[in-house]
Amino acid sequence: MDSGFKTLTKFALSALLAATVQGVxxxxxxxxxxxxxxxxxxxxxxxxxxYSESGGRLPQATWLTGNGVGFKGPWGTSYPQNLRSSAAKMSAEEWIQMARRPMLPPMPAPAIATMSDSDLIAMYDFIKSLGAAEGEAPHALPPGVEPATPYIDFVPKNL
Ligand code: HEC
Structure with a gap:
């Protein structure tokens, strides 16, 4: 190997290592x-x-795995999805697009739509680091359809 090539290889390798360390x-x-x-x-x-009932004391392994208890209101019935399996199937770009699309209440979609790309990517990176989790929450139901699952009644009373 000629020495110019050796130096070049060494340089390329250390640049690669630096980039990897920086990436991590x-x-x-x-x-x-x-x-x-x-x-x-x-x-x-x-x-x-x-989670809320536990006072936030559930282990991270159980986080964001989705909820089969629906929220029933004038919008129909919505279910908090399994964000770990959603993130596992998506690129960061797809995640950003999804986070900014309209969603059914009571998902605070307008709140996350105001977050920056790097905020949304950070949430994506964290959720991905938890790994995919088995199980899917049911799909949303349109208004007028009685859910077969447990649900929370979100219809205001005594207006
Ligand atoms: C008050 C309950 C509630 C809270 C708090 C909440 N979500 Fe949701 N989330 C939902 C519901 C319900 C849906 C399903 C909405 C639909 O069907 O359109 C949902 C859907 C989503 C989806 C779409 C997932 C998919 O695969 O379609 C994302 C992403 C999401 N939530 C992220 C978040 C993030 C990030 C936070 C915290 C900043 C959060 N949610 C807080 C209830 C909630």
Whole structure:
């Protein structure tokens, strides 16, 4: 091997290593930021069964796995989806697009639609780091259809 080539190879390898180390660090930072945003966003309250009732003391392994208890209101019945299986199937770009589309109440869609790309990617990185989780929440039902699952009645009374 001629020495010019050796130097070039060494240079390329150390550049690659630096980029990888930087990539891992950036990802760890993004994952930590995503965990923080999921915490302050209250996402587990709906997307993790029993989370709110437990006072937030459920292990991370149970987080964001979706909820089979629906929210029934004038919009029909909506179910907090399994965000871990959603993230596992999507690229970061697809995740951003999904997070900004209209969603049924009581999903705080207008709130997450105001988050920056890097905020949404951080949440995606954190959710992906939890790994995919088995199980799907049911699909939303249109108004007038009685759900076969348990549900919370979100119809205002005594207006
Ligand atoms: C008050 C309950 C509630 C809270 C809090 C909540 N969600 Fe949701 N989320 C829902 C419901 C219900 C749906 C289903 C909406 C629909 O069917 O259009 C949903 C759907 C979603 C979806 C679409 C998933 C898919 O695969 O279609 C994403 C992404 C999402 N939520 C992210 C979040 C994030 C991130 C947070 C925290 C910032 C959060 N949610 C907080 C109830 C909630």
């Amino acid at each position: 660090a950036a990802n760890a930072e993004s994952i930590a930021k995503g965990k923080f945003l999921i915490g302050v966003g209250g996402c587990n309250d709906c997307h993790t069964p029993g």
